[in-house]
Amino acid sequence: MDQTHIKYTLSWAAMAAMGFVLIFMAQMVGLIGHYGVTTIVLIGINVIAALGLNLVVGISGQFSLGHAGFMAIGAYATALIMAVMPGVMGFIVGMVTGIAVSGIVALIVGIPTLRLRGDYLAIATLGFAEIIRIVIMNLKITNGPAGIFGIAPFVSWQLVYILAVITLIIVVNFVRSMPGRAIIAVRDNEIAAESLGINTTKYKVIAFVLGALFAAMAGSLRASFIQSIAPKDYAFMQSIMILIIIVIGGIGSMSGKVITAIALGILDTLLQNFGSLRMVIYSVILIVVMLIRPQVIFGSRELSLKKWLFDGGDGHDTDHTENA
Amino acid sequence: MTLFIQQVIKGLMLGSVYALLALGYTMVYGIIKLINFAHGDIYMLGAYFGYFFIKVLHLNFFIALILAMAVSAVIGVLIEYIAYRPLRHSPRIAVLISVLGISFLLENGMTYLYGSDQRSFPQAIKTVQYHFYGIQVSNIQLIIAVTSVVLMLLLTYVVKRTKMGRAMRAVSADPDAATLMGININHTISFTFAIGSALAAAGGVLIGLYYNSIDPLMGMTPGLKAFVAAVLGGIGIIPGAAVGGWLIGILETMVQATSFSAYKDAVVYAMLIVILLIKPTGILGKNKREKV
Numbered sequence: 001m002d003q004t005h006i007k008y009t010l011s012w013a014a015m016a017a018m019g020f021v022l023i024f025m026a027q028m029v030g031l032i033g034h035y036g037v038t039t040i041v042l043i044g045i046n047v048i049a050a051l052g053l054n055l056v057v058g059i060s061g062q063f064s065l066g067h068a069g070f071m072a073i074g075a076y077a078t079a080l081i082m083a084v085m086p087g088v089m090g091f092i093v094g095m096v097t098g099i100a101v102s103g104i105v106a107l108i109v110g111i112p113t114l115r116l117r118g119d120y121l122a123i124a125t126l127g128f129a130e131i132i133r134i135v136i137m138n139l140k141i142t143n144g145p146a147g148i149f150g151i152a153p154f155v156s157w158q159l160v161y162i163l164a165v166i167t168l169i170i171v172v173n174f175v176r177s178m179p180g181r182a183i184i185a186v187r188d189n190e191i192a193a194e195s196l197g198i199n200t201t202k203y204k205v206i207a208f209v210l211g212a213l214f215a216a217m218a219g220s221l222r223a224s225f226i227q228s229i230a231p232k233d234y235a236f237m238q239s240i241m242i243l244i245i246i247v248i249g250g251i252g253s254m255s256g257k258v259i260t261a262i263a264l265g266i267l268d269t270l271l272q273n274f275g276s277l278r279m280v281i282y283s284v285i286l287i288v289v290m291l292i293r294p295q296v297i298f299g300s301r302e303l304s305l306k307k308w309l310f311d312g313g314d315g316h317d318t319d320h321t322e323n324a
Numbered sequence: 325m326t327l328f329i330q331q332v333i334k335g336l337m338l339g340s341v342y343a344l345l346a347l348g349y350t351m352v353y354g355i356i357k358l359i360n361f362a363h364g365d366i367y368m369l370g371a372y373f374g375y376f377f378i379k380v381l382h383l384n385f386f387i388a389l390i391l392a393m394a395v396s397a398v399i400g401v402l403i404e405y406i407a408y409r410p411l412r413h414s415p416r417i418a419v420l421i422s423v424l425g426i427s428f429l430l431e432n433g434m435t436y437l438y439g440s441d442q443r444s445f446p447q448a449i450k451t452v453q454y455h456f457y458g459i460q461v462s463n464i465q466l467i468i469a470v471t472s473v474v475l476m477l478l479l480t481y482v483v484k485r486t487k488m489g490r491a492m493r494a495v496s497a498d499p500d501a502a503t504l505m506g507i508n509i510n511h512t513i514s515f516t517f518a519i520g521s522a523l524a525a526a527g528g529v530l531i532g533l534y535y536n537s538i539d540p541l542m543g544m545t546p547g548l549k550a551f552v553a554a555v556l557g558g559i560g561i562i563p564g565a566a567v568g569g570w571l572i573g574i575l576e577t578m579v580q581a582t583s584f585s586a587y588k589d590a591v592v593y594a595m596l597i598v599i600l601l602i603k604p605t606g607i608l609g610k611n612k613r614e615k616v
Contacts, residue, residue, distance in 0.1 A: 063417070112601050119359060123555060124600050127593035130548070134590040236548070240424055247421045276436050283428035290422040291410055 016165045037157050041225055043265035044160035045218045050245040050257050051171045052214025057246050060207035061187030063122040067215050067242050069129030072234035074098035074216030075223035079148040091154040095220040099213050106212030114204040137231040147230030155225040183207050326458045331577050337465045339573020340472035344527035345550030346565035348520030354496040354560035355516050361423050364547015365430035370396045370525025371532040378446045385448035389529050393522040400521025401514045434540035442539040445532035468530045488515050552596045558606025
């Protein structure tokens with residue numbers, strides 16, 4: 001713990017606090033209305049989901065197309081528990097239950113499927129997410145395709161902001177911990193990592209389960225914010241939306257993800273005025289972005305405050321910036 | 325027993341369409357290792373072209389079928405040229421996002437242009453029911469089955485006997501060696517997309533004729549299921565796609581006949597996961613040893 005490190009941590013904390021104060025001020029002055037707040041909350045929820053998926057796709061290099069399934073578990077657990085247990089307590093218990101159930105499901109799904117590689121894993125996770133959706137669509141308790149309405153709103157932008165920051169802190173620290181480094185080793189060269197005694201399946205499962213926990217949290221926040229949920233909100237498309245944030249933000253880059261989520265959130269709000277042309281424009285932008293920058297906007301680079309503020313700092317920062 | 329045979333016939337018919345779609349997936353995957361998620365949307369486009377040729381231009385069904393296949397083949401080649409070729413040496417996930425972008429573009433573009441409502445497909449051929457020993461078969465079902473089988477035989481001939489087919493097999497086995505032997509990889513890939521898209525369009529027109537309705541999102545679920553069929557049969561293996569397609573078709577119709585009919589799609593995906601866990605290379609796939 002040298003002094004630069006403390007300064008560095010403090011400046012990140014200051015930046016997070018500044019963002020909070022800025023939004024607060026803007027809302028007070030009336031710069032962002034109801035619409036703006038909605039955008040901010042949805043961006044925050046996407047950041048949480050994307051950081052979770054980033055652990056699976058970016059950090060452990062496993063290709064998952066089933067993130068929406070775990071979001072659905074979080075959302076439905078919250079909605080169902082809040083129906084029998086109104087109030088803030090219900091929301092908290094619902095979210096915790098959703099996260100726990102999602103983690104257990106991820107564990108059950110992950111242990112057999114993570115032995116598969118690359119595209120096969122992608123297909124298997126896609127299959128699981130679709131199964132979760134079809135089951136939700138046909139159960140009585142989840143009210144079938146119509147979904148659940150009138151979920152009590154307990155989500156404010158403040159809550160989402162704080163949870164997104166906490167998620168970021170957890171994910172960044174996890175990546176730099178011992179299991180995190182083991183996961184990166186598995187991604188970079190599975191065979192080499194295995195021959196050095198790393199239990200590859202175990203670490204892949206850890207990343208997968210953690211990713212599912214954050215997905216459930218995002219789903220739970222969304223359920224209470226939008227106040228209604230339906231199975232179609234958690235189709236293949238939703239997994240893809242989160243995946244797009246990850247890919248455009250640069251596989252592995254955390255700051256890239258946050259910035260992309262913000263940019264896409266704003267883009268989405270701007271495109272609302274175009275009505276049915278909205279998705280057409282969105283898909284064209286998507287293709288053009290891919291064609292112009294195939295190595296994808298951020299690559300694995302991080303926005304490094306250390307480089308800005310402390311002129312490169314000393315030796316130990318390089319390994320963080322290169323780790324993705 | 326007759327009920328069982330009736331369901332098998334229905335399943336084989338549905339499976340033929342899945343097989344036509346799965347062939348496109350498997351050929352493209354075999355040659356450039358890309359899951360072409362836009363393939364289901366080409367199937368949708370094919371159905372719309374068929375609709376246009378029959379309803380607006382009043383063409384004969386089979387001429388409309390061939391024209392729809394030809395136009396879709398051109399579109400398939402164009403899509404590959406615009407959205408996939410520039411990314412051939414990029415990370416695979418970037419290509420995948422581009423593919424998904426194309427898929428969204430086709431779905432939402434068609435919704436924007438023609439609305440999201442279902443349209444009824446013109447009854448180009450009068451339905452006639454035949455009865456054999458209590459089993460009922462319609463002429464439409466026969467047309468679907470026969471057309472699919474003819475197209476599959478044609479494809480087998482192209483892949484096995486023609487120069488272009490040999491080039492396709494060579495590129496799929498080893499692209500670098502194929503280039504050294506003087507094969508033009510870009511032409512071969514374009515050709516693969518053309519064939520795959522034509523087959524998907526044929527599937528779309530046939531399904532339009534059978535179900536009588538088409539809409540811009542009709543390609544999503546069959547696309548995923550056809551992909552499951554391709555994986556089930558062994559992705560990259562052409563006969564595997566046909567086997568997988570028929571198996572998925574029969575499985576789906578069987579589940580639909582039981583009280584679990586709402587879960588028919590879930591059963592297909594569950595089947596996929598089971599197959600992936602037991603034999604990831606598919607029914608007809610060979611195991612490859614991984615080299616260090």
